Amino acid sequence: MSTPLIEIKNLSAGYDSRTVLRDVNLTVYDRDFLGIIGPNGGGKTTLIKCILGLLKPTAGEILYRVTTAPNNNPAPLVDSAANPQFSTLNSQFSMGYLPQYNSIDRKFPITVEEVILSGLSSQKSLISRFTASHREKARQVIARMGLEGLEDRAIGALSGGQLQRALLGRAIISDPELVVLDEPSTYIDKRFEARLYELLAEINHDCAIILVSHDIGTVLQQVKSIACVNETLDYHPDTGVSEEWLERNFNCPIELLGHGALPHRILAEHKHGEGCGCCHCEH
Numbered sequence: 313m314s315t316p317l318i319e320i321k322n323l324s325a326g327y328d329s330r331t332v333l334r335d336v337n338l339t340v341y342d343r344d345f346l347g348i349i350g351p352n353g354g355g356k357t358t359l360i361k362c363i364l365g366l367l368k369p370t371a372g373e374i375l376y377r378v379t380t381a382p383n384n385n386p387a388p389l390v391d392s393a394a395n396p397q398f399s400t401l402n403s404q405f406s407m408g409y410l411p412q413y414n415s416i417d418r419k420f421p422i423t424v425e426e427v428i429l430s431g432l433s434s435q436k437s438l439i440s441r442f443t444a445s446h447r448e449k450a451r452q453v454i455a456r457m458g459l460e461g462l463e464d465r466a467i468g469a470l471s472g473g474q475l476q477r478a479l480l481g482r483a484i485i486s487d488p489e490l491v492v493l494d495e496p497s498t499y500i501d502k503r504f505e506a507r508l509y510e511l512l513a514e515i516n517h518d519c520a521i522i523l524v525s526h527d528i529g530t531v532l533q534q535v536k537s538i539a540c541v542n543e544t545l546d547y548h549p550d551t552g553v554s555e556e557w558l559e560r561n562f563n564c565p566i567e568l569l570g571h572g573a574l575p576h577r578i579l580a581e582h583k584h585g586e587g588c589g590c591c592h593c594e595h
């Protein structure tokens with residue numbers, strides 16, 4: 313069994329006085345590939361915000377593995393209560409984040425290269441410039457993302473898929489311990505989607521991935537473990553989830569169809585618009 317990278321304990325979170333997540337417990341392991349599914353408004357992005365340190369939980373805590381020990385062995389998880397010198401999110405824990413497409417301000421005057429380099433901002437001081445090796449790293453990431461020739465283009469002049477690739481480049485350029493992707497394939501075409509999942513498989517050799525997606529099919533075929541968030545969290549350590557589990561969590565009839573070794577899930581016949589709240593019923 314791999315070692316834990318992040319442990320979420322009894323976490324609750326919300327906005328103003330409204331609780332969106334309640335009593336969530338979850339362990340993300342080293343080199344995990346965790347898929348997070350759930351209905352619209354179930355709290356997936358809220359959970360991600362908590363993991364990224366962008367939203368303070370109202371209860372519970374999140375523990376991050378402290379940085380690799382000198383002998384290259386992972387250091388144990390730090391209990392923030394027992395070790396007050398550690399904050400729950402320590403600055404040495406590196407995470408890359410691909411936000412939801414609609415949260416990006418495309419008018420922001422920044423080029424593809426600058427977006428990707430900004431993933432290395434924590435490796436330099438505010439006023440110093442990026443070094444030649446930072447720029448070389450950016451060049452490699454631009455090539456990996458298939459964005460050669462677009463280095464100097466402003467993000468407002470990119471297609472949706474190109475922008476998502478630039479943002480993925482930013483998320484991975486620092487070789488983080490965890491990459492968090494919120495709906496990464498929204499605007500990505502089929503050709504790059506296949507490449508995207510190849511890339512994620514490559515990245516997953518060295519770091520853990522949390523992938524939020526409405527596309528249960530893609531999630532089940534890519535991930536090693538799966539969680540469904542709908543105010544509370546239900547976790548499966550592998551992807552062999554049952555129809556019953558999916559139906560309970562999506563509150564919508566779902567059929568699993570055999571597809572090689574993995575289940576290939578599809579929604580069962582059901583009436584749309586009955587307010588079950590699943591993403592498919594909104595279409």
Ligand SMILES: Nc1ncnc2c1ncn2[C@@H]1O[C@H](COP(=O)(O)OP(=O)(O)OP(=O)(O)O)[C@@H](O)[C@H]1O
Nearest residue numbers: 327328332350351352353354355356357358359541
């Ligand atoms: N900044 C905010 N202020 C107030 N309420 C919020 C805020 N962000 C999200 N919410 C509410 O919290 C609930 C959970 O939202 P969240 O974005 O976490 O859900 P989600 O599962 O990611 O949804 P989706 O699948 O639609 O992306 C929703 O009811 C949403 O309206």
